[in-house]
Amino acid sequence: TAILNVKNISKTYGTKGANAYTAIRNLSFTMEKGEFIGIMGPSGSGKTTLLNTIATLDPVTEGEIIIGGTSLSAMNEEQLSDFRSQQLGFIFQDFNLLENMSVFENIALPLSLRNTAVPRISATVQQASTLLGISGILEKFPAEISGGQKQRTAIARALVHNPALLLADEPTGALDSTNAAILMETLSDLNKEQKVSVLMVTHDPLSASYCSRLLFIKDGEIDQELHASNSREQF
Numbered sequence: 046t047a048i049l050n051v052k053n054i055s056k057t058y059g060t061k062g063a064n065a066y067t068a069i070r071n072l073s074f075t076m077e078k079g080e081f082i083g084i085m086g087p088s089g090s091g092k093t094t095l096l097n098t099i100a101t102l103d104p105v106t107e108g109e110i111i112i113g114g115t116s117l118s119a120m121n122e123e124q125l126s127d128f129r130s131q132q133l134g135f136i137f138q139d140f141n142l143l144e145n146m147s148v149f150e151n152i153a154l155p156l157s158l159r160n161t162a163v164p165r166i167s168a169t170v171q172q173a174s175t176l177l178g179i180s181g182i183l184e185k186f187p188a189e190i191s192g193g194q195k196q197r198t199a200i201a202r203a204l205v206h207n208p209a210l211l212l213a214d215e216p217t218g219a220l221d222s223t224n225a226a227i228l229m230e231t232l233s234d235l236n237k238e239q240k241v242s243v244l245m246v247t248h249d250p251l252s253a254s255y256c257s258r259l260l261f262i263k264d265g266e267i268d269q270e271l272h273a274s275n276s277r278e279q280f
C-alpha cells in the first residue's frame with residue numbers, strides 16, 4: 046500500500062507575475078510503505094521545496110499530497126500541526142537538538158508535548174535509545190556528545206512516536222565520512238528491520254547508495270528515476 050501519493054503538484058513562490066518563481070512543476074510520484082527513497086538533484090532544483098510540501102510546512106500551489114490516505118489539502122493549520130506531530134518524523138542536517146535539555150529529554154520531546162504518561166515515556170525512550178545504541182548517554186547534554194551521537198539522538202527523537210513517514214534533509218551533511226556511513230547503516234537497518242518508510246534529500250552519493258529508489262529532480266521536475274534491482278536491496 047502507498048504511504049505517500051504526490052499528485053501533479055506545483056509550487057510557485059511569490060505572487061503571479063514578474064516576482065513569481067515556480068520551484069516545482071506538475072510533479073507526481075507514489076511511495077509504497079517500507080520504501081527508502083532518495084531525492085537528488087543540483088542545488089536550486091527544488092528538493093527542499095518538495096520535502097517541505099510533503100512535510101506539511103509549505104502548501105502546494107496546485108495538485109494534491111496524500112499521506113497514509115489523508116489529503117493534506119483537506120486540513121486546516123491546527124489539523125496539519127497535529128498531523129505533523131503524530132504522523133511524521135524529521136531529521137535535519139544540523140540535528141536541531143535543544144541544548145538545555147538532556148539526550149533523554151530531547152528524545153522524549155514528541156511524547157512530552159503530547160502529555161504521554163511518564164512511565165510510558167521512560168520505557169519508549171529506553172527502547173528507542175537502545176535501538177540506536179545511545180542508551181549510555183541519556184543523561185548527557187548535546188554539548189557533551191559527538192556529532193554522530195547527536196544525529197542518533199535526533200533519529201531516536203524522530204522515531205519515538207512511531208511516525209508513518211520519516212523525512213530527512215541532508216542527514217549526513219554535517220558528519221564526517223565515518224559517521225555518515227554509520228548513520229546510513231542505522232537508517233538502512235531501521236528501514237529494513239522496523240519497516241520505517243524514509244524519504245531523504247541528499248547530495249551525497251554514499252547516502253544515496255543506501256536507498257531502494259532514487260528520484261533525480263531537475264528544474265522542479267523528476268528528470269530520472271532509478272530502482273535498486275530488487276526493492277529489498279540497496280544500490
Ligand code: ADP
Binds near residue numbers: 058059088093094
Ligand atoms: P534545492 O533544495 O534543490 O537546493 P530549493 O527547493 O531550496 O532547491 O529551491 C528551489 C528554487 O526555489 C530555488 O531557485 C530557490 O531560490 C527558490 N526558493 C526556495 N524557497 C523560496 C522561497 N521561500 N521564496 C522564493 N523562492 C524560493
Ligand code: ADP
Binds near residue numbers: 088093
Ligand atoms: P538547502 O540547504 O536545501 O540548500 P537553502 O539554503 O536553499 O536550503 O534554503 C534555506 C531556506 O531558505 C529554505 O527554507 C528555503 O525555503 C529558503 N529559501 C531558499 N531560497 C530562497 C529565496 N530565493 N527566497 C526566499 N527564501 C528562500
